[in-house]
Amino acid sequence: MKNSKHDHSENMFYVKAGMPADEILCDLGDLFKVFGDTTRIKILYALLESELCVCAIAELLSMTQSAISHQLKVLKDAKLVGNRREGKTIIYFLSDDHVRSMIGQGFEHLTEE
Amino acid sequence: MKNSKHDHSENMFYVKAGMPADEILCDLGDLFKVFGDTTRIKILYALLESELCVCAIAELLSMTQSAISHQLKVLKDAKLVGNRREGKTIIYFLSDDHVRSMIGQGFEHLTEE
DNA sequence: CTTTCATATGAATGTCTGCTCATATGATAA
């Protein structure tokens, strides 16, 4: 029942037991992937302060409206932001407070050496 | 002082003020990027239970030793894991408890709908 | 209805990234 050259300790069993289902691990990776881009991080940081329309974000980050729009779609698909129409403009906002705690957690790891 | 077609509210000022330096935002993105891969998430989850040698991880995840080794390098560069030699094998372990809290935070966002 | 403004979206492109394969390193055993 062994396919490796050297002996691994028995704790391999517990390690395997503690591992969540593949689908969950995949979803988890996908969630972090959304945070793993500077542009999206910037957008989230901006929305942390105030809800904003697309072109305000574009102006803020000195980026194309198209680029921002594409990224906002990614954020929305991940349920991190929501939007509402207001006349001709569309206002984006954070959908909940998880974003704040996620970013805060990441920040901690960076600052605490 | 306006390059956009419609008026953005004055809060743009505060939004810009609240934004950290570009370098920090970049580092933050890079950190999340490390978590943004299923293989690395699996490795971290495994190490959450027990320190392990490279081939134990490879066996656990049914992946090549080379693939695991490459990913361990990424994790080590990000200071998320450390290692020590023990005879011929090299044991990897989590370098601190931030990993646990980061993953926990991500998990929360997934489960709380 | 037509025009304009704000945003969305599809295709194309260049870059990044994860895995494989072959090979190198480094420690131990013979």
Added chain:
DNA sequence: TTATCATATGAGCAGACATTCATATGAAAG
């Protein structure tokens, strides 16, 4: 030293991804 085991690493490739460009949608003003 030589052989072997455990791991590391570089090159190459295929798939994923972020931005751009052109265009589409959709609401409001005229």
